[in-house]
Amino acid sequence: MATSVDSVNDSSDYVKDYSCVACESKNIELCADFFCETCLKCFCQTCLYHHDQMFVNHVTYGRGESNKWPLTKTTEDLLLKCDVHNSETLKMFCQDHSQLCCSDCLLVNHRQCKNVALISESAKNPSVDIQQLSNKIQIILADLNKFKRSQEASIHFVEGSYSEKLQEIREVRKKLNADLDGLENSTLKELDTIRSTLQTSLKKDVDNCSRLKDELQQLSEAVQGLCDKSKKDIEFIASRKCLDKILESESYLKENSVKVQSSIIFKANIDLTST
Template sequence: MFVSKPDDIKVEEWSTKLPTNHIVVSLIDMNETKSGRKLCTACERENETESACSWCVNCGEALCKSCDRYHRRNKASSNHKLIEIGADVPNDIPLQHADVFCKEHPEKKVKAYCNDHSVICCMTCVMLKHRKCDNVGSIEDAAEEMKQSDEVKEFEDKLKGFKTSLETFVQNRVDNLQNLDGNIKRIKLEVDTLFKELSKHLEELKTNVMLEIAKIEKEVKPEIEDERDEMKSEIAAVDNSVALFQTNMKHAPPAQFIQAMEKLAEQKTFLENYLKDQSTKIKDIEVTFKTNEKVLEIKSIIQEFGKLDIKRSEAAVTIEPTVNNVCMRSLNPILSSEISTGLDVEGIAVLDCGQILLSMKAKNTIQLRDHNCSDLLSKLSVPGSPRGVKMTGDSEGAVAVRGHGLILFKVKNNQIRKVSEIQADVNYDFVYHKDRYYIGCGNKICIYNRNNGNYSMISDISVNNEVGYMALCDESSLCYTDYGGNTVYCVRMDGTPVFTYSSQDLRFTIGVTVLLYTLK
């Protein structure tokens, strides 16, 4: 059964009139409606712009508030499934059944599925292109087989995993917003507190100056006023003397006149001495104020309360990618450094600052060198042949000393200092994870846990070979080499095997490092 193309229309134009693939449209539109980006489809046909509030599953269209109301009232669409934009999409959404047409022959429906080419096709394609294929069957059987396959189930799990990851990101953004609000609130409070403290301090300085001014007024002004009043009294006395002199000049008998002049002469002498004394005694008093230069410089020096800085760091969100296999390739060195010491380098560790730690087994020492390995900064002697060396913290590290144990050390100010040690019959290397040391001892991986500041063995993992060099893979697994063999083993922290990798190139391996590792 097929539908013929009308004679008066081109294939390209006719194909646009074919029924919509509602499954694909539904997936796209569901995503858009949930994110709230959709405009009303019905209004857009009339060149109008209205924000959609719902989505019709049956029509595959977004509807605004007005169109939603009429859509529900219309008899033809009254039973359609409408979903509010932003709401969770239910799992029981009915999909419209639409015919699917062949890509090679648009006028014909698909009828078969070729397993050899993994493609759906019409009967014409089966006869022309797939007649030699061995695995051509019905679409129904292919779809049913596909639904039961592990790949489809895994695909569903991945989709759900994507949702979980996105929800993790959303929660991270929510947490970041809350933290940001807290930071802004704290900064505002800090600025306000600083302003109040500065204002309080300036107000105290102002009060001190005002109190000092009041003290000066109280002490100095009365002194000047007393001198003024005293001199006014002397002026009054002089006025009396002048009046007495004039009266005696006109009316006093000779004897009385002479007697009066003698008294006036005495007063004259007193006034001369008084004026002479006052001319040197009285002082002009002036109060000045010299502003503290630092106060004057405040406006020019202090242009801001502080600097605001926006720091962007990696979000604390982890997404676990999956890989189907482990790929180990040969790498070419991008940097080499010759250490002109004539010593054997057994282990290497790099500090965050770029400095390099080397375990030198010939001289039983650990060397701290600069980032080019050219300058020796410090060294630490150990009681045996040092092998694997690793940093276990920002400045803490450890080195495996064969047959002796682990020497725990600290690097500070370009110096290496021994902190403590763990007694163990160590082979070559160790792994540090969550305050535990996993040490290769013979055919075992011995696990040491910290207790009251000291490390003691709590368990061990037995293996079938001598444990060589070791590295941490992820939070739950580690890998190690069989020293002298050609295999790398990966096991869980409880000893459960994960994978093995063998190669003739792996002989007497000295060191193993995990660059990127994820478990499926």
């Protein structure tokens, strides 16, 4: 199996997903450019030369044939690891709850379920098209990005509105005598509370969008990496995870579809300003 390393983005946004096993044995971290189907190992350009001198009949694939490469460890962990019990591997599928299960899930939540089968069995009859899932994820990602940008704009709008109203409050304050200092302080505290409340709600939306977007993006990349892999078990797991995350994202967007742009309103007390 190819050795994978943590994804690292450089200035060109290139992801170093595979490392050369020969270089790695020398404590050198170098990105692999080729995968040997016979050795099941990845090599850089230099090490491949030495490999080909010894194994002239081995079949190798370059980056342009990435569909012939194995899945990266990052992708395998994303798809095979249980979302609840991170150290456990998904092995079963509960038809009663439509949930992927690890051994711990089965013991805690699905002991009474009647329709529980090995993933290898459930994967024999896939009901979801991976490409359709990928397309659906792209649509959800676009919706999440749109909503996130809207809420981020609202944050700036609230800040601008806050600054404007603060100035109004201070202008009104100039018209009052010194005995109204306490009223000014009380009004400013109320304004700060309103801003804090609005910003907390808006930032929560932004954070939720970022989380869902990142999780969907990871699944999208993982799903795209499944093309031509012929791994029915992993495809089944991927499809279930994608469906769950799509449902969560759609529900979140639906719940927040009626939100309007937030603003702060200040109205001076006419009785006070007229005295």
